[in-house]
Amino acid sequence: MKLRLEAGNDGFDLRFGDRLVLRHSLSCPAVVMARGNADIVMVRGNFRISDSPGDAVTPSGWRTCYQGVELLDGDVAVARIELASNTLKVRTLVAGYDRLRVNFHAEPGEHVWGGGEQMSYLALNGRAFPIWTSEPGVGRDKSTELTQIMDADGMAGGDYWNTNYPQPTFLTSRHDSCWLAVHLDASCYSVLDFTDPGVHAVDVWSNAATFELFADAAPTGLVGQLSTHFGRQPQLPDWAIGGAIVGLKSGASSFDRLERFIEAGAAVSAVWCEDWAGVRETTFGRRLFWDWHNGTRSAQRYPDLKARIAGLHGRGIRFMAYANPYIAVDGDLYEEGRAGGHFCLRQDSDDVYLVDFGEFDCGVVDFTREATRAWFAERVLGREMLDIGIDGWMADFGEYLPTDLRLADGSDPMQAHNLWPVLWAEVNARAVESRGRTGDAVFFMRAGFSGVQAHCPLLWAGDQSVDFTRHDGIGTVITGALSAGLVGNAYSHSDCGGYTSLHGNIRTPELMQRWCELAAFAPVMRSHEGNRPDDNLQYDSNAELLACFARWSRVHAHLAPYVRQLCIKASEAGLPAQRPLFLHYPDEPALFTVQDQFLYGADLLVAPVIEQGAVQRQVILPGEGLWRHVWTGADYAPGTHTVPAPIGQPPVFYRPDSDFAALFAGLQEVLNR
Template identity: 75%
Template sequence: MAEILDYHATGDGFELRYGSRVVVRHSASCPAVVIARGAPAVTMLRGNFRIEDAPSDERALVAWRRVEGGIAFDGALLAWDDSVLTVTATDLDFDRLYVRFHAEPGEAVWGGGEQMSYLALNGRRFPMWTSEPGVGRDKATELTRAMDADGMAGGDYWTTNYPQPTFLTSRWLAVHLDASCYSVLDFTDPAAHRVEVWANTARFELFAAPGSKPLVSRLSDRFGRQPPLPDWAIEGAIVGLKSGATSFDRLDRFVAAGAAVSGLWCEDWAGIRETSFGRRLFWDWQVGARSEARYPGLESRIGDLAARGIRFLAYANPYLSTDADLFEEAREGGHFCLRPSSDEVYLVDFGEFDCGVVDFTRAETRDWFAERILGREMLDRGIMGWMADFGEYLPTDVRLADGSDPMEAHNRWPVLWAAVNAAALASRGKTGDALFFMRAGFSGVQAHCPLLWAGDQSVDFTRHDGIGTVITAALSAGLVGNAYSHSDCGGYTSLLGNVRSEELMQRWCELAAFAPVMRSHEGNRPDDNLQYDSSDELLACFAFWSRVHAALAPYVRALCGEAALSGLPLQRPLFLEYPDDPSLFAVQDQYLYGPDLMVAPVIEEGAVARTVVLPGAGDWRHLWTGRDFAPGVHAIEAPLGRPPVFYRPESAHAALFAQFAQGNLP
């Protein structure tokens, strides 16, 4: 029988229970609901936001009475129906709600969408607002301080491309705020899970399950299920190059070095521009004069690659630069967001060039972008995938075609953008065959986006913006229904003298091989940084790990099948498979790749060993030596080229895994 919300009186207060779980506990000393009037101030610069509030007339609602269908406070109504809890301020002038959900002592909490810094959210607050994550993301570092001084661009531990106001707890309970407005998940009080909502009404959906995996499956059912990844995406690496026509010759070096290559990704397919940030793309998503100058005869080259079993991938985003050939077509078609008090196109500064924002609240515009750009300019020319970038930049003072409040629409923008991309694939019968990947997201993006990537990490080992954050990103996003994630192999952001090291390049390959998709990126300053074809050693490194990635394809294909049925992510926090061990609740520097592989990447600079937790009851077998290890905590040698990876000897895929110790890679 399904669990439902139920009311129980408790002295001077009450409890709302969801089955046997207490969800809300109200008393005079701990009110469940607080209301206030907000006074927001929002500043945006190139996708970085400063959001402040000065709430007034704050009221903790103490007195209450039972009414039909809910609880009436002096100033708010709390109502419930089965698994939905709704809180409404009865005075429309109050537009801030603070709802206090009950927390048990020691209860762990996760979620918040794709979080980069912390898997377990306890002790911190997390604003839910899609934005640039920032460069550095640690206020104690010189890099973050310098970026803050230059355009508010340093970020913090909570800034993310993909927030989602959903949290899960170790009572195997999940709470989802069904709203796109600005909100905050606040776990600083160990006795309460507090949700701040910038609205007059908040609708919360509740989910419960007997364990961690059934709970994650329920959330996947709610938000949407991705199609299985295409075979080509898991059977080789996607090589990212952006040097124009010479990219094809460079790709041949990867193939000659023995790399398993399934795709060539050229994000500069439509042209480039040079800026102080680095080499940027020309935001005009079509094959035209700039594209032809950079990639002469592109369609023919795409066909030649396809004959070799190599797909060509490109790039697009939902903005058009003012000097783009498509800009006038979009303006004449009414496809841009407008200024609030005129019919002028609202322009956004993207760093030394301005762009119009394509207005996806308008059905005609969604259709135009999906057909005119993604369909005719890309899919019809043989392009089989692309980075669907951005989605975080919707300003809060634009005028939208559907009349909606941009403060409400801002977080919905990545979902609308994902839906446009998915519609383009469906229009050509390419769903599950062609592949786009996104960094931006919000609740519901799961139903449209087949693959996440972790965004623009710095090219380093730093705690809050380096290589390790891609693990946390995959694990947190996977808990709220995103089965597939990957990262820019080698990192992306190189600023203020921060450049790639050989060690970073090698360690990132080791990590990327054990993700559903392995894809390299040249970064924002390719000429200043090492590339995987900069030396024979790095080329051999990439080739080896691409073959490891390809060799795992039968196992990954089985995991894709499981994801299609259950919504379980491929990269999993340890507690997902071992929910009865609280010591695993905060582990975020290693992960289970499906149920049978334990991957512990080396993410500390200079490390040649690391501590690995091996959970459960049975032995784990070292992938590279075949040696068995008992459950527990072990110090494992981890020289370059041998990251700690273990498998279950009883796995149905044990023969596949055993070939690594035997040296039988293809």
């Protein structure tokens, strides 16, 4: 399938095969250009970005040229569109013009998805989505008191579009077996703007933009193409899908607490101790000491760690840790990093550029430098972590690259900012590969951008608030997994129990129980103690919560044979484990906006309870043929049903004719064991 040009009465059409993708006319120009005037402020990973573009030019005329067309302002060529087989390149021809708006064709009733990992909306219609990796914010709803408080404190409240993992890729449906995807192959700041139903507009902060087009008769095929394009993850290892990862950060006593989980009957695959390198107390809560090595602080926190890890391995339990791409100025590794030239520098001197992470400063490891990538992969992740037996880690952050520092390769930080998570993922993957442990050791990330798929084996949904709120609570992890899965990320999971507890917002038993129900139906089930563990309930705070976690960890482990097949399918066809309903039922437009339930593979349908106090919920059962309720065995016809959903019985259905029907039928016995 190739792009081709068709001339019209007052303009031209660009078609991809038979599919109209861009139309230029007097009433709807394909390209608008301007001179940018940006203002960018960053506070601890929260950005305020604005622009006052001037001297806008809206080309109206056009003429053919070699490999494409030139757009004219009067008789002057001001922009050029060049065509390859599935690539569309737009560039300005006038010096100083560094803003482009490209208007792709939209049809009535068309739905749009994508944008990377979007936490608030699966369908993007009617809204604009800036593509800039950042902290997602706390609250993420300007009408709530929590968001307003956080906005007043370092612009930290966020909005519906803020995300750790944006990606300038969108998918569309034309309702005629025509599924399209458009990807902007650029790392600069951009905006996907779907506020005008007549166009899919993309704003690009550059004088040139390259778009790649994909098409398929079915959404499954389109998602598979995108997965191939961006790179597929290795299959998750058996240990990661075969039980729960228990997150504990209380030093050496974490091992004693782990025993309580095991004694309660939990299926435990690993213990995750993010505080392995030490801790520091801040007003935000208990933070980690950002100095990633098995040194004095680690020895004080976890004596004889290497031997303890070996002991866990002997029992079939893995040990996971934590790292991020910054090093605290008061850490042992800082001076080594500074002497080796491994940090980003200030623009006005050769001093290390320091970032305030909230009561402590850090150097930013400069991954544009090959020697630095090798140093961090080998010296830090290799020798300090993998070589003492650590089996994986949270590869945190990646969103904080400031735009006013100096990079070793001389690149523009505005262009490098979105790429930083990809470079960070590449360094982690490099370390794992160096020890021959690709597909065995697992790191997981929240930050991302186009291309992170080729390096990061597992996403996690970031720092949700410990509540049921619409834009920052438990439900956002479903939306995040579904949206990220559409652009090539097969595996996602969340902090079971939530993370962010501020201004009196603390966990409730109900939230903890409902999160277990959700986490059991993700490829990886992992708990987290949160940013204020002493103020919040933990899964070992009382017998009831411990029993709850144990039950759902057994459910998760029971599903491992099915999840293994999903991993195989992901590696072969690029399909994510958790899928929007429309992915398998594209002929049902009512499913296009459903984001509070999902297909787990093709044979399980999961409708988690994400509304506080709910004891029933509406469930949409798509397609033809019966769906069987896991907990009662009752069969339901396709359609919308109100289903009982008491705590302990979230609505879960399976296809009776599935090859895994017997496995699914055994879930009730496993839960009640």
